[in-house]
Amino acid sequence: MYQADSSRYNVIPYRRCGASGLKLSAFSLGLWHNFGDTAPYENMRALCRTAFDHGITHFDLANNYGPQPGAAEENFGKLFRDDLAPYRDELIISTKAGYTMWDGPYGDWGSRKYLLASLDQSLKRMGLSYVDIFYHHRMDPDTPLEETMGALEQAVRSGKALYVGLSNYNGETLEKACAILTEMRVPFVINQNRYSIFDRTIEGNGLLEATQKLRKGLITFSPLAQGMLTDRYLNGIPADSRIRTDGRFLKESTVEEKLPKIRALNAMAQERGQTLAEMSLAWLLNHEAVTSVLIGASKPSQILDNIKAAENTRFTAEELAKIEEISR
Numbered sequence: 001m002y003q004a005d006s007s008r009y010n011v012i013p014y015r016r017c018g019a020s021g022l023k024l025s026a027f028s029l030g031l032w033h034n035f036g037d038t039a040p041y042e043n044m045r046a047l048c049r050t051a052f053d054h055g056i057t058h059f060d061l062a063n064n065y066g067p068q069p070g071a072a073e074e075n076f077g078k079l080f081r082d083d084l085a086p087y088r089d090e091l092i093i094s095t096k097a098g099y100t101m102w103d104g105p106y107g108d109w110g111s112r113k114y115l116l117a118s119l120d121q122s123l124k125r126m127g128l129s130y131v132d133i134f135y136h137h138r139m140d141p142d143t144p145l146e147e148t149m150g151a152l153e154q155a156v157r158s159g160k161a162l163y164v165g166l167s168n169y170n171g172e173t174l175e176k177a178c179a180i181l182t183e184m185r186v187p188f189v190i191n192q193n194r195y196s197i198f199d200r201t202i203e204g205n206g207l208l209e210a211t212q213k214l215r216k217g218l219i220t221f222s223p224l225a226q227g228m229l230t231d232r233y234l235n236g237i238p239a240d241s242r243i244r245t246d247g248r249f250l251k252e253s254t255v256e257e258k259l260p261k262i263r264a265l266n267a268m269a270q271e272r273g274q275t276l277a278e279m280s281l282a283w284l285l286n287h288e289a290v291t292s293v294l295i296g297a298s299k300p301s302q303i304l305d306n307i308k309a310a311e312n313t314r315f316t317a318e319e320l321a322k323i324e325e326i327s328r
Helices: 041-053 071-090 112-126 145-157 171-184 207-214 252-271 276-285 300-311 317-327
Strands: 014-016 023-025 027-030 058-060 092-097 131-136 161-167 188-194 217-221 292-295
Touching (some): 023 027, 041 300, 071 112, 092 112, 112 131, 131 145, 131 188, 161 171, 171 188, 171 207, 188 207, 207 217, 276 292, 276 300, 292 300
Parallel strands (some): 027 292, 131 161, 161 188
Antiparallel strands (some): 014 023
16 A cells, blocks of 8 residues: 655755645646556656655646546546545645547537536546536637636535636636636635746736736746756657657647757756756756746656755846857
């Protein structure tokens, strides 16, 4: 029977979600990849055990994570029953709805019908009575914001979610959504967005500024830019890389274009006594707006390597300026 490491809370720091009372581990484990039907169960189990044994309390899912859609939640449900159930009150489990999940007009976007049905399905797949955070996964241009936020309110009022979050919103829509949720007295505490040294979208679309102004948490995904901010591509593209096996998320041409910047950043990381991945994660944790960084992993050693970034998140003004110069 699994017993969590007794020293797990001495490994990484915990950060408050904006002005709320909720804290998240500085790193969170994302189940976007490597938890679907094609992944070995024992490896998934090792990933979750390693994460929790080293202080990662937040496990992040979505209804459509797979393959197939729903598979990650089903597999996490089994992992929860086998290992994590005794620790439920020490865990932050989140899920989302907003992307295509099932056929027809009610399985996508942001309608009340879709969000509440999806949450019920997610809870059933995971074998949970509630999630800690329920996100709307993306902005819906065709559904009134009041309807979508009202569905999040219902999720909390029903006891099926403790907090709510928004994912992939821009700053303008975030502010409008926050005003509605505040009026409804809904505990909206966190935003989830893509952010890395190579992807500054949230700096340009107002999200980062709005998050700080509204005093909400920010959790960042794809912090290593699909592996570009690691040493994986320094000497070419390996045959077993995701580019070769699944070109949906990263193109070979993109890596080739970024390679001079990757090598320059890697040299800088070496000067700091870090790997490129460690420096890239530390750069995010150095930002006062960032609550937690979502990491993915295909093997436990990657989790252990990534959390080393928390050992040095300090940057001089000169280092930050140099990163800006290289990455732009």
